[in-house]
Amino acid sequence: MFSMSAVVFVCLCLITKPLVGTEGRRTCPRSCRSDKDCGGKRQCLCDSECGLSCVVPGRTCPWPLSLSENSKARLLSPTPSFSALLEVRCKPGFTLANGLDATIRRCQGDRQWSGDEPICTEVKSPELPDVRTCPLPQQVINTFSIHGDASAGTSIRYSCLSGADIVGRQENFCQFNQTWQYPHPTCKEMLCQPPKEVEQGYVVAVQKTEYEVGFDIHYLCKKNFLLDGPQKITCLSNGSWSAAPPHCRARCVIPAERSRVVIGGVKRWPFDVTDALVPHGENVTFFCKHPRKQCSFTASQICFDGKLETPPCYLEPTWLQYKLFPHRLVSEIEVCEPGDVE
Numbered sequence: 001m002f003s004m005s006a007v008v009f010v011c012l013c014l015i016t017k018p019l020v021g022t023e024g025r026r027t028c029p030r031s032c033r034s035d036k037d038c039g040g041k042r043q044c045l046c047d048s049e050c051g052l053s054c055v056v057p058g059r060t061c062p063w064p065l066s067l068s069e070n071s072k073a074r075l076l077s078p079t080p081s082f083s084a085l086l087e088v089r090c091k092p093g094f095t096l097a098n099g100l101d102a103t104i105r106r107c108q109g110d111r112q113w114s115g116d117e118p119i120c121t122e123v124k125s126p127e128l129p130d131v132r133t134c135p136l137p138q139q140v141i142n143t144f145s146i147h148g149d150a151s152a153g154t155s156i157r158y159s160c161l162s163g164a165d166i167v168g169r170q171e172n173f174c175q176f177n178q179t180w181q182y183p184h185p186t187c188k189e190m191l192c193q194p195p196k197e198v199e200q201g202y203v204v205a206v207q208k209t210e211y212e213v214g215f216d217i218h219y220l221c222k223k224n225f226l227l228d229g230p231q232k233i234t235c236l237s238n239g240s241w242s243a244a245p246p247h248c249r250a251r252c253v254i255p256a257e258r259s260r261v262v263i264g265g266v267k268r269w270p271f272d273v274t275d276a277l278v279p280h281g282e283n284v285t286f287f288c289k290h291p292r293k294q295c296s297f298t299a300s301q302i303c304f305d306g307k308l309e310t311p312p313c314y315l316e317p318t319w320l321q322y323k324l325f326p327h328r329l330v331s332e333i334e335v336c337e338p339g340d341v342e
C-alpha cells in the first residue's frame with residue numbers, strides 16, 4: 001500500500017519539479033528516489049517544488065507564528081509538522097499583494113512555511129477622481145461670495161460680501177498646476193455716510209463727512225430728554241450703520257391739574273410732581289366718572305415724546321369744584337365695583 005501511494009507522490013513531484021529555483025528563499029533537502037537514499041530517521045518524501053527529498057517527518061515548522069496586526073494564521077493540520085497546512089487570512093478590509101484575502105502555506109522539508117511572508121495591506125476605497133483645486137485663503141472666503149468650485153481648469157467669479165465694488169479682476173482662473181492665474185481682488189473700502197441728526201441730542205464724536213468702518217458714534221440727549229434707541233452706532237463694513245440713530249424723547253406735561261393721577265403706581269396730585277412732567281414712555285392713569293353711578297374707573301395713557309393726552313372719558317374738574325368740594329372730585333370718590341364698568 002505504502003509503495004503504491006509513494007508512486008503517486010513520485011509522479012506529482014516529478015510534474016512540479018521544474019518549479020525548483022523559482023522560489024528564491026527555500027533550500028531543498030537532499031533529493032532521493034527512495035528511503036534507502038536517506039540516512040537515519042529521514043524518509044524520502046515529496047517536498048512539493050523540491051520533489052522527492054530526504055526529510056524528517058516529525059520536524060515542525062515555526063508555530064505559533066509571531067502575531068501580525070493585519071492577518072490571522074490558522075493551522076489546518078493537527079500539528080505544524082512536515083506537509084502540514086496553514087491558512088493566513090487577512091483582516092476585513094485588507095488583502096494580500098495578489099488581491100486575495102487568504103493564502104495556504106505548507107510546512108516544508110526545510111522546516112519553513114512555504115511561500116513569502118504574507119503581507120496584508122489595507123484595501124484602498126475606490127477614491128473619487130482626484131479633484132485638484134486652487135487654494136482659497138480664509139481671508140478671501142470671508143470677503144467674497146465666490147461663484148465656482150475652484151477646481152483646476154475652471155474659472156471663479158468674485159463678488160464682495162459687503163456689496164462694495166471689486167478692486168482688481170472679478171474673474172480668476174484655476175490653472176492646472178493649482179495656482180491662480182491672477183492675484184485675488186479686493187473690495188473697495190466702504191465708508192459710512194453721516195447718520196441723520198438726532199434732535200435734542202448730541203453726537204459724542206468728531207463730525208466728519210464720511211466715517212471709516214468700525215467708527216463708533218455715541219449719543220447723548222439734552223437735559224430732560226430720554227434716549228430711545230441705541231446709545232452707540234458703529235460703521236459696518238458694508239457702509240451701513242449698525243442701527244438707526246436713536247431719538248431723544250421729550251417729557252410730557254401731565255394734562256390734568258385738579259385731579260389726582262396714578263404715576264408709577266402712586267396716586268399723586270400733578271402739582272406735586274416736579275414740573276408736572278413725566279418722562280417719555282410713562283404710563284399715566286386718570287380717573288373718570290361712571291356715566292350713571294357715583295363711582296370712578298381708570299383709563300391710562302402713555303407719554304410719547306412730549307405728547308400725553310387725557311383719555312376721552314376724563315373731565316377736568318372746574319376750579320370751583322376743586323376748591324369747594326375737593327372730596328367729591330372724581331379722583332377722590334369711590335372706585336366702581338368691577339361689575340359696574342362695562
Ligand SMILES: *[C@@H]1O[C@H](CO)[C@@H](O)[C@H](O)[C@H]1NC(C)=O
Binds near residue numbers: 175176177179
Ligand atoms: C503654473 O502654471 C502657469 C501657467 O501654466 C505658470 O505661468 C506658472 O508659473 C506655474 N506656477 C507654478 C508655481 O508652477
Ligand SMILES: *[C@@H]1O[C@H](CO)[C@@H](O)[C@H](O)[C@H]1NC(C)=O
Binds near residue numbers: 238
Ligand atoms: C449691512 O450689513 C448688516 C449686517 O450684516 C445688514 O443688516 C445690513 O442690511 C447691510 N446693509 C446693506 C445696505 O447691505
Ligand SMILES: *[C@@H]1O[C@H](CO)[C@@H](O)[C@H](O)[C@H]1NC(C)=O
Binds near residue numbers: 283284300
Ligand atoms: C398702564 O398702567 C395700567 C395700570 O397699571 C395698566 O392697566 C395698563 O395696561 C398700562 N398701559 C400700558 C400701555 O402699559
